[in-house]
Amino acid sequence: MDEANSYEEQRRRQIEQNKRKLDELRVHRLSAAVRQAAAKPMPAKLLMPRNPRLDAPTRRSGRIASLPEQPDYRIRKANGDVKTVSPDPVPAYATDEERAYAVARAEQLKAQLGSDYPTFIKPMSHGTSTKSSKLCIPTHFAQFLPVHDEMMVLVDEVTNKEFAMLCRVNYKHQKRYLIEWRAFSAYHELADGDCLVLQLIERRKFKVYIVRASSYNNNDH
Known part of the structure; x- marks a missing residue:
């Protein structure tokens, strides 16, 4: 019985000691402050306008503004509607007769060579x-x-003007291409239906003969 009383007395003293520590630390006050803060409603979030300066002037680069006005490639219809078209010219295609004529003339020229x-x-x-x-x-x-890839020369049979370009080898398909061909084509104003005769007069030099498809209309048939 004495042991039970001693235990209860020790337990009571421990509880009182814990309360004193809690009072010293003011833990109960901090807990009450936290609960009170959590109970308060959160202030409404202020929503800022997406563009508060709608009336601000549009900024333009001075460099762009100084450029000349670009051409307008649009076609205006009678009712005021606008239709955009490509500035590229409409390509001209040769007729079947013009193609056949150019190939036939090229075959004759090849036989003569x-x-x-x-x-x-x-x-x-x-x-x-x-x-x-x-x-x-x-x-x-x-x-x-x-x-292997090597430089070639194309010689105009009329003017003897020379055009240097690379002969590139496609080893996978065993094909060969003359690179930078566009310069030669543009200089001679080649058109759809024209026919070329290329004669290898040296190991790295072609002489080029041009048969114009348009010459079909200048001959009697």
Whole structure:
């Protein structure tokens, strides 16, 4: 019985000691402050306008503003509507008769040149004559060309003007291309339906003959 009373007395003293510590630390006051703060409603979030300066003047680069006015490629209809069109000119395509005429003349010219030098014929399409940056050489003609990339020269048979360009080898497909072809095409104003005769007069030099498809209309048939 004495032991039970001693235990209860010790327990009571421990509880009182803990209360004194809590009072010293003011833990109960801090807990009450936290609960009170949590109970308060949060202030409404202020929403700022997305663009508070709607009346501000539009900023433009001085460099852009000083550029000349760009041309307007739009077509205005009678009712005031606007239709945008491409500034590129409409491509001209040769007729079947003009193509056949150019190829036939090229075949005649190739026969006249003889077989002393390797020769091949290359008809021009719209893409090859005006847009392509390379000219594909027929596969059967590859036996006469270098086995690696090398510079070639194309000679105009009329003016003897020379054009240097790279003969590039596609090893996967065993094809060869004349690179920078567009400069030659633009200089000679090649058009759809024209036909070229290329004669390999030296190991790295072609002489080029041009048969114009438009010459079909200048001949009697």
